[in-house]
Amino acid sequence: RAKDDGGGAHCNYVPSLHATAEERRRLEYSLRQAIEKNELTLNYQPVVNAHTEKVVSFEALLRWSSEEHGFISPAKFIPLAEDTRLIVPIGKWVLYQACREAMRWDDDIKVAVNVSGEQLLEPNFTATVVQALAETGLAANRLEVEVTESVFLRDGKTANETLEEILALGCSVALDDFGTGYSSLGYLRDLRFSTIKVDRSFVQGASEDSPESLAIVRAVVAMAQSLEMSTTAEGVETAEQAALVRDLGCTKIQGYYFGRPMSAVEAHSLVVKRSQAAA
Numbered sequence: 573r574a575k576d577d578g579g580g581a582h583c584n585y586v587p588s589l590h591a592t593a594e595e596r597r598r599l600e601y602s603l604r605q606a607i608e609k610n611e612l613t614l615n616y617q618p619v620v621n622a623h624t625e626k627v628v629s630f631e632a633l634l635r636w637s638s639e640e641h642g643f644i645s646p647a648k649f650i651p652l653a654e655d656t657r658l659i660v661p662i663g664k665w666v667l668y669q670a671c672r673e674a675m676r677w678d679d680d681i682k683v684a685v686n687v688s689g690e691q692l693l694e695p696n697f698t699a700t701v702v703q704a705l706a707e708t709g710l711a712a713n714r715l716e717v718e719v720t721e722s723v724f725l726r727d728g729k730t731a732n733e734t735l736e737e738i739l740a741l742g743c744s745v746a747l748d749d750f751g752t753g754y755s756s757l758g759y760l761r762d763l764r765f766s767t768i769k770v771d772r773s774f775v776q777g778a779s780e781d782s783p784e785s786l787a788i789v790r791a792v793v794a795m796a797q798s799l800e801m802s803t804t805a806e807g808v809e810t811a812e813q814a815a816l817v818r819d820l821g822c823t824k825i826q827g828y829y830f831g832r833p834m835s836a837v838e839a840h841s842l843v844v845k846r847s848q849a850a851a
């Protein structure tokens with residue numbers, strides 16, 4: 573152990589817990605300024621129709637390139653943004669930016685935006701969505717809101733009511749990462765989700781000869797069909813996985829096999845290229 577002589581800022585003996593708290597503080601400080609400093613961008617990952625393989629939507633995925641810290645993974649800064657409630661202004665920026673950028677794509681392509689519980693439980697969330705649509709001109713039916721089951725944990729009633737309002741606007745609502753986390757079927761009984769997104773752990777497991785994963789994907793698809801919800805298989809990386817989930821009846825496919833997250837401009841040209849190829 574380093575002796576605490578007050579001058580040990582650069583010594584190697586700083587307990588790691590301390591370093592982590594300090595790092596978090598520095599990250600939070602930077603994240604507070606990220607919007608103003610234009611350090612946030614959205615990438616878009618295509619979601620295709622499982623049968624026609626045509627792009628039906630793009631999921632907006634937030635990227636933070638910090639002047640101070642370099643590129644930081646969403647797995648790291650999203651939880652921080654949620655803990656500090658910075659996700660509320662950041663999420664609003666994401667919503668507006670995604671609607672704005674989607675306005676340049678074809679009319680029949682949707683944009684999916686991830687929404688955290690902290691945002692959804694804000695009393696004015698629906699009003700924010702209405703405003704974003706009005707100010708950007710995006711039709712409500714081109715916006716899909718993605719939530720995970722965790723949004724129902726703290727105040728399920730309010731989360732549910734808000735999502736009902738979003739559906740009433742004509743937007744879609746997807747249940748993300750289904751099968752991980754808290755998986756209570758009550759959520760599916762209480763809300764008419766447009767889409768269930770089957771978590772990539774099941775999708776990827778299903779191709780590696782795991783009868784358990786296969787059975788789970790099959791069961792989720794069957795359940796979604798009887799509830800009149802569509803399904804998206806997440807994390808499809810190979811042709812084999814794509815064929816498998818299509819044969820299991822998934823309606824849509826997302827994953828590196830059909831495209832990695834890309835810039836809005838690349839997303840636009842991907843669609844143009846694909847529709848030219850089809851013509």
Ligand code: C2E
Pocket residue numbers: 617632633634645646647650659663666686687688718748749772806807808809826827828829833
């Ligand atoms: P998610 O919403 O489930 O998004 C899918 C994640 O899986 C993305 O990671 C995507 O890049 C990754 N992915 C897609 N296809 C594949 C594949 O074939 N293989 C593998 N291994 N991974 C694949 P990303 O961009 O790092 O985002 C991680 C998570 O961060 C997202 O998971 C979402 O929960 C959260 N997130 C991202 N952007 C936002 C945002 O704007 N707001 C909020 N609240 N959360 C966000």
Ligand code: MG
Pocket residue numbers: 631686718748
């Ligand atoms: Mg998502």
Ligand code: MG
Pocket residue numbers: 748749769806
């Ligand atoms: Mg997901």
Ligand code: MG
Pocket residue numbers: 748749
């Ligand atoms: Mg996720």
